[in-house]
Amino acid sequence: MSNKVEKLLNANIYLDDVNHAGKAEEVEVPKIGIATTEHKALGMIGPLELFGGVEKLELKIKWGAHHKDILTTFSPTKANKITVRAAQQAYENSSVVGTKQVRCVAVGRLKENAPSAIKQNEGNVETTFAIDYYKKTVDGVDVCEVDIVNSIYKVNGEDCYEEVRSCLGL
Numbered sequence: 001m002s003n004k005v006e007k008l009l010n011a012n013i014y015l016d017d018v019n020h021a022g023k024a025e026e027v028e029v030p031k032i033g034i035a036t037t038e039h040k041a042l043g044m045i046g047p048l049e050l051f052g053g054v055e056k057l058e059l060k061i062k063w064g065a066h067h068k069d070i071l072t073t074f075s076p077t078k079a080n081k082i083t084v085r086a087a088q089q090a091y092e093n094s095s096v097v098g099t100k101q102v103r104c105v106a107v108g109r110l111k112e113n114a115p116s117a118i119k120q121n122e123g124n125v126e127t128t129f130a131i132d133y134y135k136k137t138v139d140g141v142d143v144c145e146v147d148i149v150n151s152i153y154k155v156n157g158e159d160c161y162e163e164v165r166s167c168l169g170l
Helices: 162-168
Strands: 004-015 024-028 034-039 048-054 057-063 080-092 095-115 125-138 141-147 152-155
Touching (some): 004 024, 004 095, 057 095, 080 125
Antiparallel strands (some): 004 080, 024 057, 034 048, 057 125, 080 095, 125 141, 141 152
């Protein structure tokens, strides 16, 4: 009996397609929260929560230091493209049997630039972005895509909002 396990091995970050290997300590990619609206009518035993869109998207990056070449690219009026590329290895019976790419692409504007306290051997900076566009691809398959401005919400390539856009003439 084989036992398959997958584990994220390492990752790299690009800002506006510029490689920043070794500068970020952690990236918190957008959480896709579903906004719901409650519906309760006569004759129903309880309320239903119906799809009402997606909640706001944020992306956070924890930088290992105060990198001038990075911090000077952020502006609350200019969008940045943030790409995270990761290697995820698959194991079978404790042996590596393959490596998949996980790729997250987000577009958004700086919302917060929060330097930590400056201490000896420390000096992290955390940046938070308001995200308008987000796409996650795993091993060449588009897992999800959210485009707030263009009313696009796709899961596994299926456009969940296509009929709504059509009804609106978009």
